[in-house]
Amino acid sequence: MRETLADWRPAVDEAIADLVPREIDDDYLESFFGSPTYEYDSTGIQGALSTPLWDLLDRGGKRWRAVLFLVFVEGFGEDPAEYLPYACIPEILHNGTIIVDDVEDGATIRRGEPALHRVYGRDIALNAGNAMYFLPLKILTRDPADLPADRRLAAYEMLMYELNRTHLGQGMDISWHNEREVRVGVEEYLEMCACKTGCLGRIVARLAAIITDQPPAVEQAVANYAELTAVAFQIGDDILDVEHSLGRAGEFGKEFGNDIREGKKTLMVIHAVEHSEPERARRLQDILEADDNTDADILEALSILEAAGSVDYARDRALELAADARAAIDGLGFDDETNRKLREFTEFVIERDE
Amino acid sequence: MRETLADWRPAVDEAIADLVPREIDDDYLESFFGSPTYEYDSTGIQGALSTPLWDLLDRGGKRWRAVLFLVFVEGFGEDPAEYLPYACIPEILHNGTIIVDDVEDGATIRRGEPALHRVYGRDIALNAGNAMYFLPLKILTRDPADLPADRRLAAYEMLMYELNRTHLGQGMDISWHNEREVRVGVEEYLEMCACKTGCLGRIVARLAAIITDQPPAVEQAVANYAELTAVAFQIGDDILDVEHSLGRAGEFGKEFGNDIREGKKTLMVIHAVEHSEPERARRLQDILEADDNTDADILEALSILEAAGSVDYARDRALELAADARAAIDGLGFDDETNRKLREFTEFVIERDE
Structure with missing residues (x-):
C-alpha cells in the first residue's frame, strides 16, 4: 500500500487516461466504443469529450473517491493496483456531476478557473458531463478484473x-x-x-x-x-x-x-x-x-x-x-x-x- | 395486437404513469427508489421530477419508440402487454434527451410550448432530463417480467x-x-x-x-x-x-x-x-x-x-x-x-x- 493516501493520485490519473486518453484517435474509439458503422470523427470527439474532461481533472481535485475505493479494496485483502480501472468509476461520475451542477447553477468559477460551460460552451460542457455518467459504467462491461x-x-x-x-x-x-x-x-x-x-x-x-x-x-x-x-x-x-x-x-x-x-x-x-x-x-x-x-x-x-x-x-x-x-x-x-x-x-x- | 400502431399510446402512457405517477407520494418513493435513511420531501420531488416529465409527455409525441418495441415483441411471438414496462425504457430515455438537448441548444419552443427549461428553470429541467436517463434503467432491476x-x-x-x-x-x-x-x-x-x-x-x-x-x-x-x-x-x-x-x-x-x-x-x-x-x-x-x-x-x-x-x-x-x-x-x-x-x-x- 502507498504510504499516504495522496500517493495514489498519479496512478488514478493514469488509469483514467487509459479510459479516456488525452489524445483521442480512431483506434481508441474503436476499442472503447466499438467499431463505427461508417467513420468516426476523432477530431470532433477530442474537442467534445477528452479536452473538457482533462481540463477539469488537471485543475486539481484530490481523487478522494478513487482513493477511498482503493483503501476498501486493500482492507478487503485484495491488491488495489488490480482494481484501478474500477476506482475510476466514482471519480469520473463525480467530475461529471460537477460539470452538470455548474450548468444547473450557472456557476462562473470551478477550481479557480472559469466553469467548463464558460470555456467550451454550454452544449459541449453538458454533453461531456453526461458522457461522463455513462463512460465509467462501461468499465464493468469491459471487465478488466474478469469478474x-x-x-x-x-x-x-x-x-x-x-x-x-x-x-x-x-x-x-x-x-x-x-x-x-x-x-x-x-x-x-x-x-x-x-x-x-x-x-x-x-x-x-x-x-x-x-x-x-x-x-x-x-x-x-x-x-x-x-x-x-x-x-x-x-x-x-x-x-x-x-x-x-x-x-x-x-x-x-x-x-x-x-x-x-x-x-x-x-x-x-x-x-x-x-x-x-x-x-x-x-x-x-x-x-x-x-x-x-x-x-x-x-x-x-x-x-x-x-x-x-x-x-x-x-x-x-x-x-x-x-x-x-x-x-x-x-x-x-x-x-x-x-x-x-x-x-x-x-x-x-x-x-x-x- | 392493437389494430393500428397509434392504439398503443394510451397503454404506454399508463405504463409510464406506473413508473412515475402524476402525483408523487412517500409510498411511491419508497417502493421505486428504496427506503429513505431520514425522510423524503415528496413535494419537492413532485416539482423536480413528475411535473416536468408529465408536462413534456402531455404535449404530445407519438411514443413511436415504445410502439416499435411492442411490434418487435409481438413479432418474436410474445404478448406485448406483458412487456409494457420495458417499452417505457427507450421512451423515457428519448424524452430525457429532448429536455437535455433543448438546454444544450438554448431552444425556445418544444412541441408548440416553451421549452422545459424556460418553464421550470434550467436547473429543474436539466436534473429532470438526467433523472430520465437513469429512471428507466432501474426497470431492469425491478424486473417485472422475471427475467x-x-x-x-x-x-x-x-x-x-x-x-x-x-x-x-x-x-x-x-x-x-x-x-x-x-x-x-x-x-x-x-x-x-x-x-x-x-x-x-x-x-x-x-x-x-x-x-x-x-x-x-x-x-x-x-x-x-x-x-x-x-x-x-x-x-x-x-x-x-x-x-x-x-x-x-x-x-x-x-x-x-x-x-x-x-x-x-x-x-x-x-x-x-x-x-x-x-x-x-x-x-x-x-x-x-x-x-x-x-x-x-x-x-x-x-x-x-x-x-x-x-x-x-x-x-x-x-x-x-x-x-x-x-x-x-x-x-x-x-x-x-x-x-x-x-x-x-x-x-x-x-x-x-x-
Whole structure:
C-alpha cells in the first residue's frame, strides 16, 4: 500500500487516461466504443469529450473517491493496483456531476478557473458531463478484473439504485433553492444530503464490496460508513462557509457569505428558522430570498445563525455523524492501517480547514 | 395486437404513469427508489421530477419508440402487454434527451410550448432530463417480467454500449456546429446520425430481442434495421426543413430555413460544399456561419443546395437506407402483419409530411 493516501493520485490519473486518453484517435474509439458503422470523427470527439474532461481533472481535485475505493479494496485483502480501472468509476461520475451542477447553477468559477460551460460552451460542457455518467459504467462491461457475471450484474443494479437517488437528492435541493420559504425540516435536509452527496460515497463503498465479493452485511456497513461520512462532509462544508465568512467580516470579498447570497437552505438555516423569534426567522428568510443583499445584510443573517446556536448545532450533528460512520465499520475486522485511514476520512470532514 | 400502431399510446402512457405517477407520494418513493435513511420531501420531488416529465409527455409525441418495441415483441411471438414496462425504457430515455438537448441548444419552443427549461428553470429541467436517463434503467432491476440474470446483464451491457455511443454522436454534432468550416464528409455525417439518433433505435430493437431471448444474429439484424431507419429518418428530417423552406419562400416566417439559420452541417450541406464551385461553396459556409442572415441569404443558401443536386442526393440516400432497413429484417421469419408494420416505419421516414 502507498504510504499516504495522496500517493495514489498519479496512478488514478493514469488509469483514467487509459479510459479516456488525452489524445483521442480512431483506434481508441474503436476499442472503447466499438467499431463505427461508417467513420468516426476523432477530431470532433477530442474537442467534445477528452479536452473538457482533462481540463477539469488537471485543475486539481484530490481523487478522494478513487482513493477511498482503493483503501476498501486493500482492507478487503485484495491488491488495489488490480482494481484501478474500477476506482475510476466514482471519480469520473463525480467530475461529471460537477460539470452538470455548474450548468444547473450557472456557476462562473470551478477550481479557480472559469466553469467548463464558460470555456467550451454550454452544449459541449453538458454533453461531456453526461458522457461522463455513462463512460465509467462501461468499465464493468469491459471487465478488466474478469469478474463473474453475477457480480457485474450486482454492480449495475447497485449503480442504478444509487444514481437514481442522486437525482432525487439534487431535485430536492434545487426545489428548495427555488422556494421562498424554508419549508422542510432537519430530516428532509439530511435525506437530501444522503441522496445527493451520500449516494456517490455509497457507490465507492458498495462497488469495492461487490467486486471483491463481500457478504451483504459488510456491503451494507461500508455503505453506511460512506453515506454518514458524506453527509457529515456536506454539513462541514456549510459550516466552513459560515465560519470563513464570519472570520472575514469586513473584508467585503466575493467569497464572503456565499451560501447566504445563493439562498441555500443549509442545516444551520433550517435550525435557525425553527429556533429563532418569528421576526428574526422572517428576516433570515427575507435575506436568503433577496437578490440585492448588502454586506451588512449578510452579516445580519450570519449573526442570526450564531445567535440561534445553529452553527454549534450543525457542528455537533456533523461530529455525531462522523462518529456514527466510524462505528458503522467497527467489527468488520479491517487491519489497523485500514481502520486508521478510514478514520482519517471522517476526521478530514470536520477539520479540513484547520 | 392493437389494430393500428397509434392504439398503443394510451397503454404506454399508463405504463409510464406506473413508473412515475402524476402525483408523487412517500409510498411511491419508497417502493421505486428504496427506503429513505431520514425522510423524503415528496413535494419537492413532485416539482423536480413528475411535473416536468408529465408536462413534456402531455404535449404530445407519438411514443413511436415504445410502439416499435411492442411490434418487435409481438413479432418474436410474445404478448406485448406483458412487456409494457420495458417499452417505457427507450421512451423515457428519448424524452430525457429532448429536455437535455433543448438546454444544450438554448431552444425556445418544444412541441408548440416553451421549452422545459424556460418553464421550470434550467436547473429543474436539466436534473429532470438526467433523472430520465437513469429512471428507466432501474426497470431492469425491478424486473417485472422475471427475467433470468443473464438477460438482465445483457440488457445493461447493451444499454451502456448504446448510451455511450449516443453521447459520441451528440458530441460530433455539437463540435461541427461550433466550427466555421464544413470539415467532415458523408461517412462522418452518417456515423453521427447512427450514434446520435440510431443508438436509441438500436436500444428499442435490441432490448426487445434480449428480453425475449433471441439469438445474436436476430438481435444484430433488428438493430441494423432500427439504426438504418433512424439514420434515414434524420436525413428525411433535414430534407423536410429545406423543402418546407423552399415552399415557403417569401413568407418570411420564423419557421423558414431553420437549419440554415442554425448553421447545421446536414448531409445536403456536406454534399453541396463538396460538389459546388469553390466560391459557391465558400458562400454557403459563410451564410451558415453568419448570425445575421437576411431571408435573401437563406434563400441563396437553399438555392446552392438545390443547384448542387444535394436535396435529390440526400433523398436518394435516405430511400436507399430505408430499403437497406427493410432488407435487414428479410428472412427473420416475422409474420406478414409484423413485416407490414416494420415496413410502415421505414416509409414514414420519408413520406411523413405528404
